[in-house]
Amino acid sequence: MIDIFLQTVRDLVMDSGFLNVSWQALAMIGISFILIYLAIAKGFEPLLLLPIAFGMLLTNIPNTGMFHMEYFVGSAVDYGEVLHNGGLLDILYLGVKLGIFPPLIFLGIGAMTDFGPLIANPKSFLLGAAAQLGIFITYLGALMLGFTPEQAGAIGIIGGADGPTAILVAKSLAPELLGSIAVAAYSYMALVPLIQPPIMKALTTKKERAVVMAQLRPVSRTEKLMFPIMVTLIVSFLVPDAASLVGMLMLGNLMKESGVVDRLVKTAQNELMNIVVICLGTTVGATATAEYFLSPQTIKIIILGLIAFCIGTAGGVLFGKLMYLASGGKVNPLIGSAGVSAVPMAARVSQKVGAEENPANFLLMHAMGPNVAGVIGSAVAAGVLLSIYA
Amino acid sequence: MYNQVQILKMGEFGVPFSYSSVLVFFHHHSTEKRFVFMDWSTAWAVVITGMVVVFVALIVLVAVVSLFGAITSRITGKKPPKEEKKAAPAAPKAAPAAKSNAVNASTDDEDVAAIMGAISLIFAEEGNQNGFTLKSVSLKRNRRRLPLPVWAASGVRENVTAGLF
Numbered sequence: 013m014i015d016i017f018l019q020t021v022r023d024l025v026m027d028s029g030f031l032n033v034s035w036q037a038l039a040m041i042g043i044s045f046i047l048i049y050l051a052i053a054k055g056f057e058p059l060l061l062l063p064i065a066f067g068m069l070l071t072n073i074p075n076t077g078m079f080h081m082e083y084f085v086g087s088a089v090d091y092g093e094v095l096h097n098g099g100l101l102d103i104l105y106l107g108v109k110l111g112i113f114p115p116l117i118f119l120g121i122g123a124m125t126d127f128g129p130l131i132a133n134p135k136s137f138l139l140g141a142a143a144q145l146g147i148f149i150t151y152l153g154a155l156m157l158g159f160t161p162e163q164a165g166a167i168g169i170i171g172g173a174d175g176p177t178a179i180l181v182a183k184s185l186a187p188e189l190l191g192s193i194a195v196a197a198y199s200y201m202a203l204v205p206l207i208q209p210p211i212m213k214a215l216t217t218k219k220e221r222a223v224v225m226a227q228l229r230p231v232s233r234t235e236k237l238m239f240p241i242m243v244t245l246i247v248s249f250l251v252p253d254a255a256s257l258v259g260m261l262m263l264g265n266l267m268k269e270s271g272v273v274d275r276l277v278k279t280a281q282n283e284l285m286n287i288v289v290i291c292l293g294t295t296v297g298a299t300a301t302a303e304y305f306l307s308p309q310t311i312k313i314i315i316l317g318l319i320a321f322c323i324g325t326a327g328g329v330l331f332g333k334l335m336y337l338a339s340g341g342k343v344n345p346l347i348g349s350a351g352v353s354a355v356p357m358a359a360r361v362s363q364k365v366g367a368e369e370n371p372a373n374f375l376l377m378h379a380m381g382p383n384v385a386g387v388i389g390s391a392v393a394a395g396v397l398l399s400i401y402a
Numbered sequence: 403m404y405n406q407v408q409i410l411k412m413g414e415f416g417v418p419f420s421y422s423s424v425l426v427f428f429h430h431h432s433t434e435k436r437f438v439f440m441d442w443s444t445a446w447a448v449v450i451t452g453m454v455v456v457f458v459a460l461i462v463l464v465a466v467v468s469l470f471g472a473i474t475s476r477i478t479g480k481k482p483p484k485e486e487k488k489a490a491p492a493a494p495k496a497a498p499a500a501k502s503n504a505v506n507a508s509t510d511d512e513d514v515a516a517i518m519g520a521i522s523l524i525f526a527e528e529g530n531q532n533g534f535t536l537k538s539v540s541l542k543r544n545r546r547r548l549p550l551p552v553w554a555a556s557g558v559r560e561n562v563t564a565g566l567f
Binding site for chain 2: 130131132134135137138140141144145147148149151152155161229231232234235238239242243246247250251385388389392393396397400
């Protein structure tokens with residue numbers, strides 16, 4: 013009996029994480045602590061960064077069996093293996109791998125978004141398009157640094173400043189980089205108020221920043237109802253690979269604007285969004301294993317992510333300057349920076365920088381147009397990359 | 403992952419040996435080295451295609467949304483202009499009890515309430531697309547024996563005009 017007891021204890025000790033931990037796993041656990049601190053103490057996109065950080069923590073504890081990256085890297089996933097031998101996070105990760113969670117998050121975002129400023133000033137769409145320049149320039153930069161075209165596409169999408177879009181593209185094109193890309197994307201989204209203002213001030217003059225824009229016209233309910241239907245049809249016909257993201261975004265918006273499905277809207281805005289965010293964040297964080305995260309590639313991704321944000325901001329501002337010239341000084345170029353789809357943070361940054369020049373200048377609603385246009389633009393860009401490489 | 407099949411797939415892009423091709427050296431995550439022949443003309447084609455598609459898609463949306471906005475504003479913007487003229491003199495009349503030349507906002511809450519009542523009356527009318535400028539506020543003697551409060555007067559005015567038009 014004592015032998016059995018000692019054998020059991022020996023087996024428990026041998027299977028414990030303490031005897032099977034590596035320095036790389038400990039380093040990743042340390043990184044997860046830093047991300048948890050940033051999320052809680054500094055408020056860096058906590059809704060997603062906290063689950064991502066905790067997923068990173070869970071996956072790097074040895075012998076838990078909660079997540080197996082090897083099931084999902086490669087062209088085909090063995091779903092039988094996942095269902096029979098997978099852990100909790102393996103099963104939940106299927107929602108990411110099958111492209112379910114990101115569109116559901118877009119459903120919630122659509123249910124919370126007011127496209128009125130965009131409908132009132134449709135030219136804002138162009139600013140949203142110009143800001144996607146960051147995606148494609150970063151794609152080139154990633155190729156120069158030695159990434160494959162698929163990986164470069166997944167890294168470039170960080171420039172869209174859209175978390176669900178970045179996750180959807182990364183899980184298809186470069187699942188081994190998903191953890192790094194998600195961490196970079198959400199960290200930089202939280203740093204938008206620090207990254208954008210210097211670029212905006214460098215590319216504009218005081219006179220341009222002080223431009224007061226005319227009040228937006230009222231938008232009728234009919235327009236708000238027709239808008240999601242038109243956008244879904246046009247974008248899905250043009251870029252079918254963007255249909256899942258744009259379609260769900262517009263479904264959420266149509267539900268909100270219809271006013272006849274309040275229960276569904278409340279669910280989409282709250283319970284559904286929260287459940288999906290928990291599952292998505294935790295499983296995306298779980299992909300950040302030591303083997304894939306602790307590599308020179310991660311540092312390159314972090315640098316490229318910053319470049320993507322900067323170029324996206326610059327692209328939007330420069331196009332805003334073009335519109336300023338074309339309109340005879342009626343468009344404030346600062347709203348171009350809101351074309352990166354970090355809603356509503358980028359719009360608030362435009363308001364803040366504009367108010368520094370002219371305290372009576374209220375750019376927020378004008379900037380919301382390019383801001384939400386950027387969501388559509390980044391989804392279209394993602395569709396293009398997926399159609400080429402997926 | 404970066405095996406021979408992958409290298410061959412990379413080489414299938416465009417013309418592998420074109421003058422614009424660049425030899426790229428990179429590390430596999432397991433430190434195994436591979437040379438991959440990268441066609442930069444293809445890369446630029448992806449960039450240009452991507453930006454063009456994004457712009458085309460959003461330009462089409464600009465056109466469609468603008469067109470639809472023009473159609474709906476033409477349909478809903480049918481109210482005669484004289485309605486706006488009648489609303490304009492009605493608005494200052496609904497803002498009585500102000501001092502003669504200027505409103506002392508820091509001391510006279512009733513005056514501020516009167517002005518706010520006038521503004522709310524103006525924007526309560528649907529289809530008002532033009533902005534209004536409040537040019538003057540003057541004291542007007544109320545002929546009623548028991549004067550209505552400002553808000554009540556605004557409400558009466560709103561209900562009367564809404565019923566007439």
